[in-house]
Amino acid sequence: MKVKKNFPENISKVSELNRLLQQVGGSYLIEGKLPDKQVSAKFEGVFEESVVVWNAVVMTMDCYAEQHSVCKDPKQFIDISCHEGVYHLLVALNLPEINQAVIESTIIMIRKYKRLKSGRHEYGARSKTQ
Numbered sequence: 001m002k003v004k005k006n007f008p009e010n011i012s013k014v015s016e017l018n019r020l021l022q023q024v025g026g027s028y029l030i031e032g033k034l035p036d037k038q039v040s041a042k043f044e045g046v047f048e049e050s051v052v053v054w055n056a057v058v059m060t061m062d063c064y065a066e067q068h069s070v071c072k073d074p075k076q077f078i079d080i081s082c083h084e085g086v087y088h089l090l091v092a093l094n095l096p097e098i099n100q101a102v103i104e105s106t107i108i109m110i111r112k113y114k115r116l117k118s119g120r121h122e123y124g125a126r127s128k129t130q
Helices: 014-024 061-067 100-112
Strands: 028-031 038-047 050-060 075-083 086-093 119-126
Touching: 014 028, 014 038, 014 050, 028 100, 038 100, 050 061, 050 100, 061 086, 086 100
Parallel strands: 050 086
Antiparallel strands: 028 038, 038 050, 075 086, 075 119
8 A cells, every 4th residue: 555645636547547556556545644534545446347446535434424414323335426437435434543454445345346336325333333
């Protein structure tokens, strides 16, 4: 893993991402510091049988709740969208912080799940029942 501060926001082509990954010697890029409550990452994956660049934001559920209305006991979720050919992931997790292990586990989860679909997908235990 290599941290590249202020990575280009407009990376949407796999070839561009792979070129940057070769330069930094990693398999994904993150922006920001670890650990934190919210981290942006870019990595390669497959969506609907195409290789894509995932533009991901991984955050704690508490961080998400500070920015959005949530029910009293929200479930963690993945929200998948595509805007003008750019693929976005928003992942909110019931964890106190986002660290390198969380980023790597999230990337593995996204890469292994073959039936990803657009939209919001809730999963796992609710925050107060863990």
